[in-house]
Amino acid sequence: MLLKTLQLKNIRSYTDESVEFPEGSLLLAGDIGCGKSTILLAIDFALFGLSRSELEGTDLLRHGKSFGSVELEFMLDGKNCKIKRTLKRSNSSIVQDSGQLVVDNRPLNGTATELKAKMLEMLGYPMEFLKKNKPVFRYTVYTPQEQMKQILLSPDRLEILRKIFNIDKYGQIKNNSKLFIAELRAMKRELESFSRDLEDKIKTMEDLRFSLNNLHRENYNEKDKLADIDSRLEKKQAEAEGIKSEIENSRNKRKDKEKLEIEISGKINRLGRIEKELVDMQENIAGKENEIQEINKTHKPLKTEDELESLIAAADQDRLKLLHQKAYAENDVTKLSQILEKGFCSVCSQPVNHPESFGENIKKKKHENASLASRISELENNLAALRKEEKAATSYSAAMLRKSKVEKDIEMFSYKNSIIGKEKSDLEKDVQIIRNKIENLESVLFASRHLDESWKAMENEISAIRNEKLSAERRIAKTEQQIEDVEMRLASMEKEMEEKRKSRQKISVISELASWLDDYFLALMDIMERNVMYTIQNQFNEYFQSWFEMLMSDEQLSARIGDKFETIVEQNGYETDYQNLSGGEKTAVALAYRLALNRVMNDIIENMKTKDIIILDEPTDGFSSDQLDRIRYVLEALKLKQTIIVSHEPKIDTFVDNVIRIYKEGHVSKIAR
Template sequence: MLLKSIRLQNIRSYLDQEIDFPLGSTLLSGDVGCGKSTILLAMDFGLFGLRKGELEGTDLLRHGKDRGSVTLIFEIDGREVEITRTLKRTKDSASQDSGTLIIDGKVQELMPVELKSKILELFGYSQEILKKNRPIFRYTVYTPQEKMKDILFDADTRLSTLRKIFATDKYGVIKSNAKIFVTELRSMKRENEAVSRDLEAKLAEKEEKETEKERLLVLLDKQSVDISAIDAALAEKQEYFEDVRKKMDEISSVRKAIARVESELKAKLQREAKVVRDLADIAEKMSSAPGSGETVDVVSLKRRIDEMEEKKEKIIRENAVVSSEFRRLEGIMKDGVCSFCNQPVSKGDFQKRLDERLRVMQELKRNMDFITASVAGLRSDLSRGEKLQYERRLLDEYRRQQISLEGEKQSLSSEIAVLHGELDMLANQAGSEDEVAKVFSRVQEEISVINRSKVVAEKEKARCEQQLYDIDGFLKSAEREILEKRKAKEKILCINELMNWMDSYFTALMDVIEKHVMAALQSAFNDYFQKWFGIIMGDQFSVRIDENFSPVIEQNGYVTEYTNLSGGEKTAVALAYRLALNRVINSMIETIKTRDMLILDEPTDGFSSEQLDRIRDIIAELQLKQIILVSHEPKIDTFVDNVIKVYKEEHVSRIVS
């Protein structure tokens, strides 16, 4: 991470100020209270937001202003990131509002918690230590001057924090979890002991049921043999019964045939009697039928009648024409004027014409009367001829009926004789019906007795099979329970071994590993601490880091308490400790991406002129791409690459680059 710029709007003593941060070492210089530390607080807020009890909104928002903001631009992994956080004043405090995050030009509007999560992700802090993000950033990049003393004096908090940062606290967690695990193992052991407690009783019960099963299997075999014998006897009786039933069916069929033949014979006899009556009736009709040999040509008569009718129609049409002409001429003569030309007419001439028409009409009437009389005579002859034809056809029909009835009578006589013979034969076949019926009833009763005995035997067999089924179900369940109980006993052995291993070896192993890891960290920390302290103070003191990561200062063979040191000596211890923390954390945690930058807040408080000169050596030794120092010491201006001067005018902080 490399910081490029920061913009403060209504943040403490700043109204609207943008500050660019070049690479290399940069000094924020100015008098006490001019606003240097405000820039660092704004940077802290821009990255991580407000923190209750540590960084409140009212600590940052300028008095009299309702809104404020901080915009940070930095580079990380070659990408430019811009983050803006805002503050708004409420009734009793100042709270965070939503902010924006711009990465490579892509804008995201996020809530404060979301912004913090994104920043932590960009910084490469692993998921396991996300909840410890503030100590990591504070112990590596930026520690406020008043917080460094807290780190040095509060040994318990410091050691706990370092354990969390370097993940060595996991060994304590593992030991705690191991105790919980052993407790759970004991609970599992009690559960398995409860499961396996009645194993022997269950084995004895299983053996008893297996003996009962063997007895029932023998009984079941005997019952199966008995039922097979009953089935054989039943099959034999049913076969005999089937033969008797067939005989009964045959007798029934004969009885039905007798009834059918008797019915048919009765019908034939009745038909024969009717045929005899019909023959007598026909003979009587034939004797009374006329026997005239006269013949009439009916066809010729019909043709002549049709011709006369045509002539009659023709005469009627002619008469209609002549009558119409007669009436017309009669009207003209009566009027004396022609209706077409309106000329007077000659009555004598018209009278002749009327007489001629009258003559024609009379002639047509005579012809009509003659034809009418002729047609009447012909129709009378036709009626008589048709009657003669009907009588001849009727006589012919009587003769045909007589011949047919005579043939039918002969056929019926023959069929009746055959039916009498068939009836006698069937009567002989049905003679043993009563005897067969008695045998049928007796065999039917015998079959019922055998079936009842079979039902009893099958019930006994079913009862035996049900008992076997129940025993098999019990044995399967018992086998599962016995298997479960044996597994429970095996689990108890495994649990005992595991509990012994956890109690005797595992916990001790975690202690050893933790001590080795902490010793390695303490050794590396000690080397860095001695190095930085030696650069600052020379060989005036002998320093080291103890097993609690507390600084131990010796002078002339005696341990000197930190509180007894001078102001500059205290600052030297704090700075060396701070730089050692930075190096150890950056070297041990590979994922973090803030190792190229360091912020030192008033690192030279109480330093002598000689100690101030050694700050130049420290800056060179650090070999970081970006170092930001906050100091009011004018001499440091000559040690750094860049100087940003901060001054306050009329309660407003301003920058001179």
């Protein structure tokens, strides 16, 4: 991994600033308190987020600001990566918000924990460090200034290093093995208790198998009996079917007889009705013939109805004309009599000059009127005679129509008489045929009169056989249920026996395994732990002495790493306490320890992607001028692609490839450009 750029917004003394990291050695220079170490903390935060007791939000967010962010761009496995984390101030605390990781322009948004897990995966750090406080990064790449000497004096140093080097796994294996041995022994006791009655179970199973054989023989015999019963039942059922068929045939014939009796009764009834109809028909024909004789006595008129209608119409018209003339004549007589009586005309007022002549005229009119009355009377007598003739003609026509109808009735009655006579003859034949059929059926029914008794007897026999079969089936079902129960019990016991046998085998295996773990494996873990610890301690010591000799020119002062990874310092051949050293000597011991730890961890963790970078925070505290000169050799010996040093020592400017100067202006850190 190589760092490229860092963007800080409202982080401690920075408001909005960016830092570019070139390859090679880089010095972050500036006065004490100008904000150099803040850049390193920001890098730590960008990669792994906040960590309780190590790096909290109050350590980073600028006072008076409610929001802050860090964005770090870096190269990893040839891919350009960028990670951004944010801080926000709530009412009671400062928390980290969700962030974003971009790899080759592919963004991944996630929570702080999700991003930390992804970074551990990308950097090749073991995932068990997800919930731990970044020990790998803090001891391989970057250690804050105030923690540089902490591990040398920590009473938990050995445990810390055991965890870092993953040596504590052997202790965990031993603890787990002891728990496992205890569990094995408990399991052995349980298995011994479970398999204690194995021999008794074997004897019980032998008894059950003997009982099972007896039940199978009994079941076989019962099934033979059942087969014989089924054979007898089948034979009787076949006989019963024959009787049933005969009974069914007899019932059908009885139904046929009943139908024929109903049919013959209907035909006999019909014959009675036909005979009555024939008598009625003869009476009707005789009556109709008498009626024709009476009609024939009617006289035929001289004139037809049409002729009489014409004569009546002409006479009636003449009568009307005469009545009209008579009315006029009577009117004239009345008028003339009134004029004669008055002596003048009431219309024209002309006087009557010749009364005699007027009287003659009136007399003449009266004579005409009497003549018209005589003619009218004659015509009315004539009309009465004509109407009488017309009535007689009408009666004759009606008689002729009636005669025609009666003749048709006689013809119809004669036809019906012949039809009914034919039907009577056919019915008489049918009645005789049906009587013959009924007699035949009665003979058959008489012959089968004992079938019902035979059927009842057969039913009783079949019922008895069925009861016998039911008893046999119950006995078979009982024995089969007993067989099933015994077989299930045997299967259950066989399964239990198998488990008990396996338990006996497991007891042997468990005993061997527990003995092997207790006698050999635990001792082997102790040996492996000591060997691994010795190898790491030996390698650590070689690196430590190499770096220490490079930093110190005093041949009277030497240092080495002890069995518990403690530093042992000798001065003039005598061991001396670390606290008795000068400031520069303490720093040299701490830096050598730090560089040796970095090299050992890089060697042990093969897939770690941070082997090309190291960050040293104020590594020269208390160094003499000669020791500062030796830093040049340290940088050359590191042979890393990127080394970042934080120092306020001006002399280091001449040892590095690049320098970034940081200064403060009005409580705000800035990068000199």
